[in-house]
Amino acid sequence: MTDSKIKSISKESKQAKLPRKEDFSEWYHELLMTAEIIDNRYPVKGMCVWFPFGFAIRKSVYAIIRELLDPDHQETQFPLMIPENEFMKEAQHIKGFEDEVYWVTCGGTTPLEVKLALRPTSETAIYPMFKLWIRSHADLPLRIYQIVNTFRYETKHTRPLIRLREITSFKEAHTVHATWEEAAEQVETAIARYSQFYRRLALPFLVSRRPSWDKFPGADYTTAIDVIMPDGKTLQVGTAHHLGSTFARTYEITYESESGEQKLVSQTCYGISERCIAALISVHGDEKGLALPWEVAPVQVAIVPILLGDKEKVLSVCRELQGKLATEKIRVQLDTSDERPGAKFYKWEMKGVPIRLEVGPRDIEKGVVTLVRRDGIKKTVPMDGLALAIAAEAEELQAALYQKARAIHESKVKDVSTIEEARAQTEGGVALVPWCGEVDCGHQLEDQVGANMLGEPQYQSFSEAACAVCGKKSAGRTYMARQY
RNA sequence: GGGGUUGUAGGGUAGCCUGGUCCAUCCUACAGCGUUCGGGACGCUGUGACCUGAGUUCGAAUCUCAGCAACCCCA
Numbered sequence: 001m002t003d004s005k006i007k008s009i010s011k012e013s014k015q016a017k018l019p020r021k022e023d024f025s026e027w028y029h030e031l032l033m034t035a036e037i038i039d040n041r042y043p044v045k046g047m048c049v050w051f052p053f054g055f056a057i058r059k060s061v062y063a064i065i066r067e068l069l070d071p072d073h074q075e076t077q078f079p080l081m082i083p084e085n086e087f088m089k090e091a092q093h094i095k096g097f098e099d100e101v102y103w104v105t106c107g108g109t110t111p112l113e114v115k116l117a118l119r120p121t122s123e124t125a126i127y128p129m130f131k132l133w134i135r136s137h138a139d140l141p142l143r144i145y146q147i148v149n150t151f152r153y154e155t156k157h158t159r160p161l162i163r164l165r166e167i168t169s170f171k172e173a174h175t176v177h178a179t180w181e182e183a184a185e186q187v188e189t190a191i192a193r194y195s196q197f198y199r200r201l202a203l204p205f206l207v208s209r210r211p212s213w214d215k216f217p218g219a220d221y222t223t224a225i226d227v228i229m230p231d232g233k234t235l236q237v238g239t240a241h242h243l244g245s246t247f248a249r250t251y252e253i254t255y256e257s258e259s260g261e262q263k264l265v266s267q268t269c270y271g272i273s274e275r276c277i278a279a280l281i282s283v284h285g286d287e288k289g290l291a292l293p294w295e296v297a298p299v300q301v302a303i304v305p306i307l308l309g310d311k312e313k314v315l316s317v318c319r320e321l322q323g324k325l326a327t328e329k330i331r332v333q334l335d336t337s338d339e340r341p342g343a344k345f346y347k348w349e350m351k352g353v354p355i356r357l358e359v360g361p362r363d364i365e366k367g368v369v370t371l372v373r374r375d376g377i378k379k380t381v382p383m384d385g386l387a388l389a390i391a392a393e394a395e396e397l398q399a400a401l402y403q404k405a406r407a408i409h410e411s412k413v414k415d416v417s418t419i420e421e422a423r424a425q426t427e428g429g430v431a432l433v434p435w436c437g438e439v440d441c442g443h444q445l446e447d448q449v450g451a452n453m454l455g456e457p458q459y460q461s462f463s464e465a466a467c468a469v470c471g472k473k474s475a476g477r478t479y480m481a482r483q484y
Numbered sequence: 485g486g487g488g489u490u491g492u493a494g495g496g497u498a499g500c501c502u503g504g505u506c507c508a509u510c511c512u513a514c515a516g517c518g519u520u521c522g523g524g525a526c527g528c529u530g531u532g533a534c535c536u537g538a539g540u541u542c543g544a545a546u547c548u549c550a551g552c553a554a555c556c557c558c559a
Contacts, residue, residue, distance in 0.1 A: 017524095025556080033495075041494095043535095045553065155485080157555080306522050342523035360522055370522085450559085 018287050024231040028282060029160070035290045035350050037281065038160045046158035046165030053351065054277075056298035058169060061277060062147060064200055064295065065171055068193045073143040073173060078125045080148070081116040087124045090250045096217025097121070100152040118151040123218070123243075123269065126174055127251040134265065136256045137178055141186070145173035161278035162235065162484050169274040176265045178255065183242055183266035187223055190240040190270040191458070194225055197272070198237070201280050202293045202402040203227055204409035205237070206430065208455035208479050211442050216269075220244035226454055226481070227279040228412045232428035234454060234481040237279050240270035281352075283405050290352025291374050293401060294394040301325055301332040301390060302348040304341055306360025318359050321369070321386065328387040349374065354397050355390060373397050375404075413479075419448045419468050426451035426480055435478040436467035444469045445480065454479035 018034065019026040032038040037054030050058065066075070081104060088094055097120045104116040119125055126144075134142065150170045154163055173190065177183040191207060198205050206226045215222035216239065225238035247253070248264040257263050284291040294300055305318045318334050325332040335344050341358070348356055358370040363380075371381045373393060381389045412429035416422045425431035426449060433449075435441060437456075445468060446453055456478055464473045 029555085030495095040554085043553065159555095304522095308521070340521050340523085340525060342521090343525085344523090346524050358522070362522075 018289065021230055021286060024229065024282075027230075027285075027287075031281065031285055031289060032160055035281075035352065037277075037290075040160045044165070046154055046163070048160045048164065048168075050168070053298060057280075057292065057296055058274065058277060060296040060298065061201070061280065062169065062171065064197055065147075065272060068197055069145055069173065073145050073175075075146065076144045077146050077148065078119075078122055078129070080119055082119055082122075082125045084115040084117065086128055087117045090124065090218055090247060092246065093123065093218040097152075100154065102151045102153055119148075120150055120152045121170075121271070122146070122148070122150070122172055123174070123247060127247050127253060127267075130174075130176060130265075131251050131253045134176060134253055134255050137258055140176055140178045140255060140265065141182065142176040143173065143186075144175075145171060147171045159484070161274050164274075167273050169277075170271060171273070172269060172271045174267065174269045176253065176267050178257070178263070178265065180242075180244060180266045183244070183268050186268045187240045187242050187270070190268065191223055191225070191238075194238045194240070194270075194272065198225065198227070198276075199402075200293070200295060201276070202398060202405055203279055203283055204402075204406045206234070206413070206454065206479055207458040209458060210239075210455040211453050211478070212439065213442070214453070214455070216241040216243075218243060218246045220246070223458060224454065226479075226483075227283060228409055228430060228481075229279070229282050229484065230408075232412055232426075232430070232482070233484050234430060234479075235275055235279055235282075235484045237275045238270070238272045241268060243267040243269060283408075284401060285352070288346070289350030291401065292352035292354065294354050294398055297352060297354050298331065299333045299348070299351060299353045300330050300394070301355045301357060302344075302351075302353045303332065303334045303357045303359060304344045304348070305334070305336065306341055306358060306363075309361045314359060314361060314364065317364050321357070321359065321383065325387055325390070330387065330390065345372075355393060375400055417465065417468065419445070422449045422451070422468065422480055426482055430454075430479050430481040432457070432477050433468050433480050434465035434474070435476050436470055436472040436474045437476045438467075438470065441467055441469035442478070445478070449480055451480045452483045454481055454483070 018030050021027050032040065035053070036051040037057065039049040039051055042049050100120055102118040104118065105112055130142070133139065148170055150167045152165060152167070154165050156163060158164055175183070175186050177186060195207070206228070208224055208226070210222040210224050219241040221242050223240045224236055226234040227237050229235050243266070245264040245266055247267055253265045254262045255265060280296070281290055284293070303318050303322055305314050307314055315336070322332050322334045335348070337344070339347070345356065352374065354374050356372045358372065363369050367384070368380045368382050369386065370378065371389070371393065372378045375397060414425050414429060414431060416425050416431045416433055422431040422433050422445070431451070433445065435445060442453055456476065462475050462477050464475050466473055467476070
């Protein structure tokens, strides 16, 4: 055996690489830790700690949500605790959540006369207040949202960012309208906003109308957004519910119409949680770590100085560049840590930094920097006009990120016509199955395929086909997948 | 809802079957010093762990039970 061979073997073993992405679960858990997004060592089941870096991603991701909602929604905040009597008013709603509620039963050592629920979602906290706030048609439409934590006593296995007992970042919007039709329109608007949101994260998604047995407890219907994860399972990353007047009746939310009658309002609610970040990192990430879209990267540009020769000169050029880019509102970090350049390259790749600049004596001599994109493309760029060049690269990078995600997404959705095909397809992807729309056929589909029904695709139409269960011809389809 | 596996330094692991050899292995991390630095540097010197509780035993990381926590599979 030669020396070089021994050397290369030992070198390999020292590279702390992530597991292959095909081993998705393992890859996901290690990435969360190594890229410093979530620390799941907190000793309570289903409750995790955001690392500051992960929280910085959360901040910029939620900034997009706020930007999209703020034009016609008002941000607000309701209490975490809901009195039992309010919580228990809406029967369908209780049925959906009662097994998952945490109860506060004592204040200090004194038992409480009225138990307090930790919100699993906030309808029953918000709607009694809506009753007080809404008097007339002039108060409508009312649109509010809050970004809060919610608690659900999950009995299934919890997963960081995906299935939690404390959801830390639940954005829930609640709207109130004069008519059912206006509320229906609001559901469409909500889905449109969410679509923009996921597009900005460069994430492809599916939109479907959930089957009646899987809608939000108390809703007339639920439209949902799902992202296909690398293992082919789908992750529900957004829902919009038409609540009709179910809660309006229960909480007596009425308004005086122009003609002077008291009328029940129609309502919607729609939510997004930190699952959007699970999707973001899972879809774009690779064996080198995160790959973040420009807009949400806590560090957009990392400058790695190559400290050879006149080190002071190199550093001062780097600082100058850093200052210039910062002036252009680019989140830039100069890495002056005491590591070798190669180690820094790997570190920033792990953190998903879109663009890295290498600046060494050779570059300075020529008045250029070496620009390396997270997708591996390497260029030499003049220092003059660097900010503009970076902006152009960022845009291309965003397009490339989406293209790549899109190609994978499309390869994971297939039309099938039989139960057998659906079963095979849902092993590692999403099946589009002909379905007549009958509830019976739906349940049989789920049972026989061994996967869940996401529901009817929205904004698409299909030719007639035979229902995979009963054979009846219709233009109906449903997505089916194994779900997180 | 059902089943399975696991818990050893900050992270990843060896040891467990067959109790004593272990003041616990290796990689990484961390601290100090020096040499280095265009894709994961090297040397030297240090730091740091048997999930919690109960039990069995002369003796438990190792066996038993319970709790807590984590992961995987199936409905």
